[in-house]
Amino acid sequence: PFAAAVGLMADPYVDAVYIGDPTISERTMAQFGYYHQTNQFLLEVAPSKSRYLKRILGTHTNRLDAASDVLRSELSRTSEMFRKDEIATIESEQTEARPVGTVTIDNEKYGRYMGEIQVTLVDLPKDEKVNTITRIIEKDQTILPLIKAGNQFTLV
Structure with a gap:
């Protein structure tokens, strides 16, 4: 319901959207509330053992020069999220195929792009320069487009 409602709200010919589902989940209600208060999309990620997981959680801005295949976090590779933990290098690990909703971080093999965080919008192949960290849970993947x-x- 959340993705459908937001899609309708973006339509210039729609004046209002009413949600009439009496069985709407608490989680979906939280997404509506968060979006209404912050104008940000709340995306839940699956559990992961990646050592970079905690570093990608939080609020991101999709770059103004948006890509068609991925969401690109605007300031990820230059941000404090890596300097605060004194990470000098992001080593190559978990370089796997990247189905829709995969959250990735570019590793040292990507040179100046090391640290860039992306979320895939289409299925992408394995790339030795890109670490897969986690995935957006299936219920939230409808929000990505x-x-x-x-x-x-916001990744939580």
């Missing part, structure tokens, strides 16, 4: 250039999204 709604995130446009400059939109913020």
Whole structure:
């Protein structure tokens, strides 16, 4: 219901959207509330053993020069999220195929792009320069196409 409602709200010919589902889940209600208060999309990630997981959680902004295949976090490779933990290098690990909803981070093999965080919008092949960290849970993957250039999204 959340993705459908947000899609309708983006339509200039729609004045209002009413949710009439009496069985709406608490989680979906939380997504509506978060979006209404912050204008940010809330995306839940699956559990992961990646050592970089905690570093990608939080709020990101999709770059203004949006890509068609991925959401690209605007400031990820230059941000404090890596400097605060004194990470000098992101080593190559978990370089796997990247189905829709995969959260990735570019590793040392990507040179100046090391540290860039992305979320895949289409299925992408394995790339030795890109570490897979986790995936957006299936229920939230319907939200991904709604995130446009400059939109913020929060990974939890």
